[in-house]
Amino acid sequence: MNKMFLMSVMFLMVFSVAAGAQQAQTISSGGKVCLPEECPAGSIPVLTVKLIWKDLEASAGGTGREIIEEVVFKGMEGDREIKFYNARITPSFPRGRVSIDAKCEIKRGESVARTYETDRDNKNNPAPVSYEGAAKGGFSDLKIYLK
Structure with missing residues (x-):
């Protein structure tokens, strides 16, 4: 009985460590x-901000x-x-890349009068960063330009 209990505890400890090794940190922006x-x-103006996490491709182990x-x-x-x-955003794994996108609809009543989207040509807009860079605060205090 004692041996069985000890084996159960060891299994749970190994499983907990293995499960914890793959946990990713929530990234805030x-x-x-x-x-x-x-x-x-x-x-x-109604602003929609999207955070996107993309894992590595399967050929790269993701x-x-x-x-x-x-x-x-609003x-x-x-x-x-x-x-x-x-x-x-909370990625599934602590790897891959994180990016941000924004869109703003100018609404007059219920109808959309105009739509602006992230200006991809503006070099001042944040580029996608690695998971590690985003987890270290790479997505805080951003300035995103729309066109």
């Missing part, structure tokens, strides 16, 4: 999104899996910058 022009009177988390923020008429905070 925050900052400002800059619109190309002021939000017109009578309109509200799964190729992708996880996308979206957070929505601004006010006259805004040229919209602050976002607490955008979070």
Whole structure:
């Protein structure tokens, strides 16, 4: 009986260590999104921020899996910058790359008057970073430009 108990405890310890070795840290992001022009009177900017984690490809020892988390923020008429905070993603594994994308719809009532998206040509926009870089705060205090 004692031997069986000891083996059970050892199995649980080994399993716990193995499971814990693959846990990834939740990555948080925050900052400002800059619109190309002021939000017109009578309109509200609705910002969608996406955090995207992409695992390594299967040929590189990963799964190729992708996880996308979206957070929505509302601004006010006259805004040229919209602050976002607490955008979070928890990757499946502590590897791969993390990127951020933003889109802002200028809404007048229920209809969308205009849509702005991340300016991919703007070199000041954050580039995708490794999981390690993102976990070390690589996605905090960002400034994202839309066009």
